Amino acid sequence: MRPFAYHRATSVQDAVTAVADRPDAVFLAGGTNLVDHMKLGVIAPSLVVDVGHLPLTDVELLPDGALRIGADVRNSDLAAHPLVRSRYPVLARALLSAASGQLRNLATTAGNLLQRTRCVYFHDVSTPCNKRTPGAGCSAIDGYVRYHAIFGASEHCVAVHPSDMAVALAALDADVVFHDTDGEQRMPLGTFYRLPGDRPDRDTTLPPGALITAVEIPPPPPHAVSTYRKVRDRASYAFALTSVAAELVLDDGTVTSVRVALGGVAHRPWRAHRAEDWLTGSPATEDSFRAAADAELDGAQPLRGNEFKLGLTRGAIVAALSSLAAGRPR
Structure with missing residues (x-):
């Protein structure tokens, strides 16, 4: 692992300010995906901003009936939450189907949304990968494709998104809430993710330096x-x-x-x-x-x-x- 600077954010605004004008900076919460990639050499940030202790751990019912889930809510806690189990069983089931209990105890809501592909060529830094290094080529297209895409792929990338939680949130029409230098923003999950096109290194449409602070799910339809x-x-x-x-x-x-x-x-x-x-x-x-x-x-x-x-x-x-x-x- 290469040396990097570490900053423990004191607030959401402090976190966003710390990464402003630092395109190679990253946020760290549970670290279940990021730390692995740093060890493998897939990513080598010069600055890691720790946001895992910020007060973003609430699950609350909003006045309009929507459910707001803090970005740092752990996957295990979210799957067990009474409101999730009763109103959105699809989300509870998706969370419980993902990874081991130990990982779910660490993994966060925002981190789950932002996890990178599990394509073996993306993880192997000795092979060409457009998602890891734009313009390098895609080793998967003529390689091992058992786990790869049947929808929306391009000549530049055929990898798939690994999250179970994100699939459930997509079916629930969730919104992603984030902060950038202009304050709180939001976007539908349907526009949050992007297809690879000719820039598969860009997984989402999240603005550079923005920090996810919550996910909001609208109330379920009656009798759903x-x-x-x-x-x-x-x-x-x-x-x-x-x-x-x-x-x-x-x-x-x-x-x-x-x-x-x-x-x-x-x-x-x-x-x-x-x-x-x-x-x-x-x-x-x-x-x-x-x-x-x-x-x-x-x-x-x-x-x-x-x-x-x-x-x-x-x-x-x-x-x-x-x-x-x-x-x-x-």
Whole structure:
């Protein structure tokens, strides 16, 4: 690990000021992703600003019914919170499906949103990687692609976003709240992440030097049910080959509202708008769910070596929605 300066921020404003005009500075909270990358040489910041002790650990219900989650709330605490478990089970399930208990005890809400891809070529500094070094090339395209994208990839990058929590938040239409030199700002999670294009090194649209301070989730629709389904190579501590976050509202067997987001298939949490459009107003049957999944997957572009993700994702969508329609989320 290369030498770096360390600053313990005393406030949100102090943290933002400390990294102003320092493009190679980073924020440190739980450190479960950042420290690994510093050890591997993937990133070598000259300044690390510690924000892990700032008063950003509250989970509170807002007057409009939204839930505000502080940026430094630990994943374990968030998954166990009564308001999350009762109002947003999809989020609790997503958090509990991610990593080990030890990691969840350290990982924070903001850090989870900002974690980098688990592409093996991104982590191996001896191989070319456009996400790590723009213009170097993409080793994955002609390499090992089992875990890589079937949606939204480019000739410059085919990696996927690793977060489970972010997929659930995408399905819940969450907002990201952040501070920059102009004060508090916010943006929808749907515009927070970006596809790789020709700049895969840029994971998000967050302004340089901005600090995430909270995530806000709107109140769930009346009678909504939700779940998270994750398919992986082993039963625990593995990243998703594909995953589904789904929220469903039914009226006499008809879908009146549905939100679906997919994980493990794109550079960002993939909102399945085609499937949602197809399902709204349709009967809540397995045939409808399969047709909606097919409508979404019509736009997929699998790589040679990960075509199996098409059938895997189709099955996961149908299983998640069928369990919700049957009143047995799993």
